[in-house]
Amino acid sequence: MCDFSGKLIAWMDRELTECEAEAVERHVRACAECRRRIHEFEEVSRAFAGYCDAAVKVPPRAGLPYWVPTVSSAAAVAALLLVFLRPLVQPVPLPPRVAQAAPTIAVQTAPGVAPPVRPRHMITQVKTPVMSWEQAEPAIRIAIPAEAIFPPGAVPEGVNFVAELSIAADGSAQALRLQP
Amino acid sequence: MSGDSLPLTLPLPRFATESCEASALYRELRQPLLRYLVCLGLPADEAQDVVQDAFLALHQHLAASGSQENIRAWLFRVAHNRARNRQQSYDRRFGAPLDSDFDSVVDEATPEQAVLRKEKFRRLGEAIRLLNEPERECLLLRAGGLRYREIGQVLGIPTSTVGDTVDRAIRKLVEKCHV
Numbered sequence: 001m002c003d004f005s006g007k008l009i010a011w012m013d014r015e016l017t018e019c020e021a022e023a024v025e026r027h028v029r030a031c032a033e034c035r036r037r038i039h040e041f042e043e044v045s046r047a048f049a050g051y052c053d054a055a056v057k058v059p060p061r062a063g064l065p066y067w068v069p070t071v072s073s074a075a076a077v078a079a080l081l082l083v084f085l086r087p088l089v090q091p092v093p094l095p096p097r098v099a100q101a102a103p104t105i106a107v108q109t110a111p112g113v114a115p116p117v118r119p120r121h122m123i124t125q126v127k128t129p130v131m132s133w134e135q136a137e138p139a140i141r142i143a144i145p146a147e148a149i150f151p152p153g154a155v156p157e158g159v160n161f162v163a164e165l166s167i168a169a170d171g172s173a174q175a176l177r178l179q180p
Numbered sequence: 181m182s183g184d185s186l187p188l189t190l191p192l193p194r195f196a197t198e199s200c201e202a203s204a205l206y207r208e209l210r211q212p213l214l215r216y217l218v219c220l221g222l223p224a225d226e227a228q229d230v231v232q233d234a235f236l237a238l239h240q241h242l243a244a245s246g247s248q249e250n251i252r253a254w255l256f257r258v259a260h261n262r263a264r265n266r267q268q269s270y271d272r273r274f275g276a277p278l279d280s281d282f283d284s285v286v287d288e289a290t291p292e293q294a295v296l297r298k299e300k301f302r303r304l305g306e307a308i309r310l311l312n313e314p315e316r317e318c319l320l321l322r323a324g325g326l327r328y329r330e331i332g333q334v335l336g337i338p339t340s341t342v343g344d345t346v347d348r349a350i351r352k353l354v355e356k357c358h359v
Contacts (some may be wrong), residue, residue: 009347015328044353049323051304056215056224 002027002034009041201248202239209255210235212324216256217263219320226266234259253330256321260334300357307356315349318342 004027010016011024028034164177210231217227237258242248308316314335321331328342335342 006347009350010328010343013322013328013346015343040354041350044350044357045323047300047304047357048308048319048353051301051308052215052219052320052323054301056211056218 002031004028004031004034005037008034008038012038012041012045202235202242205238205251205255206235209252213256213259216320216324217259220260220263220317221267222263227263230259230262230266233262250330250333253326253333256324256326256330257334260317303357304353307353310356311349311352314345315352318345319349319353322346 004024007016007020007024008028011021011028014021016024028038166177213231213234214224214227217230218224222230234255238251238255241254247254311319314337317335318331321334322328326334328346329339331342331346332339337345
């Protein structure tokens with residue numbers, strides 16, 4: 001193998017110093033083997049560049065990114081929930097009697113009753129109000145379209161029901177009352 | 181209206197110069213960057229995103245009066261790092277580098293020429309797959325017009341190592357392809 005063989009590619013790429021490049025150039029003029037090698041290196045370099053260009057032109061493969069089905073499913077579920085739950089669950093303003101259902105709180109927050117002024121450092125025992133959950137009136141009202149409960153045609157169109165839900169002390173549903 | 185004219189001390193000339201420079205770099209380097217990223221194994225859409233990210237980073241870099249020395253290597257390094265980050269995050273999405281089906285892009289004048297070109301691509305593709313990652317990356321950056329010093333800056337390796345790697349990779353391709 002020629003002594004200059006290891007510098008041929010760097011010479012092609014103009015990465016040698018001026019002095020080195022001149023020496024390689026002189027040698028290449030005289031060495032047919034090095035000229036042949038340079039021709040091969042240039043050919044393969046061009047082919048590599050052409051291969052890269054073709055890789056960019058190749059159309060993307062069919063198929064969606066992996067996250068598309070997940071996002072689409074989540075969006076579909078969210079849309080369904082919006083469509084079906086929106087007419088069923090409507091916020092109903094709480095009636096005033098709900099405020100009356102908690103007498104201990106009502107007494108403490110009644111307007112017009114000024115709290116007694118006490119000097120500092122006087123600690124009195126605070127009486128904790130006993131919450132009577134069982135006396136509480138239903139605090140949740142859900143409007144349900146009649147067609148969601150009864151078969152089609154059984155109830156005139158447009159009639160809604162209001163479901164009053166009473167919740168027991170343990171959090172379970174105590175009673176459900178439907179009112180047209 | 182003349183009284184409302186803007187004072188001449190605004191840094192508009194500097195902004196315009198940076199903007200022109202960024203535009204010129206975009207025209208010059210967008211395609212080489214895209215080609216490099218696709219050849220690294222990114223899908224075309226991901227490569228587009230990374231190129232945009234890289235040029236956005238360049239704009240911020242220039243706006244913050246960052247160094248303009250070796251800006252081409254800087255841009256390739258940003259794109260390279262972002263591409264690698266995406267590949268590590270979403271490894272399963274990416275194919276092997278330069279692993280493509282070229283049937284659709286070979287449109288030679290005659291069927292014989294098309295067959296020859298496809299065969300050439302096939303052999304070259306097999307040879308490229310035999311290269312290790314640094315060899316492939318060095319050749320890709322070299323094909324993008326970067327000097328060895330710039331390739332070293334992109335990949336974080338010495339210039340002498342780049343020269344040795346390019347030399348080794350080219351000889352491997354010649355040996356396997358017999359072009």
